Amino acid sequence: MTERIRIDVGEESFLVTAECPHRKALLKYASLTRDAKGRCVITCPLHFSRFDLATGEVLNGPATQPLDVTP
Numbered sequence: 001m002t003e004r005i006r007i008d009v010g011e012e013s014f015l016v017t018a019e020c021p022h023r024k025a026l027l028k029y030a031s032l033t034r035d036a037k038g039r040c041v042i043t044c045p046l047h048f049s050r051f052d053l054a055t056g057e058v059l060n061g062p063a064t065q066p067l068d069v070t071p
């Protein structure tokens with residue numbers, strides 16, 4: 001079973017895989033921001049791939065695989 005971490009953003013909680021899908025950096029060290037579209041964005045601490053926290057979509061590489069997210 002893949003380890004997950006819980007990320008709370010305001011009233012919402014997300015369960016995401018503990019490791020980045022690119023090179024397995026620990027996402028407990030990731031940063032959270034909001035982009036111009038109001039999306040909550042999680043940025044990997046190692047190579048700075050950015051993912052939409054709500055959908056897991058890759059917004060910027062080098063990651064090519066989405067983040068596994070459970071709202």
Ligand code: FES
Pocket residue numbers: 020021022023024025044045046047048049061062063
């Ligand atoms: S390990 Fe996350 S972008 Fe490379």
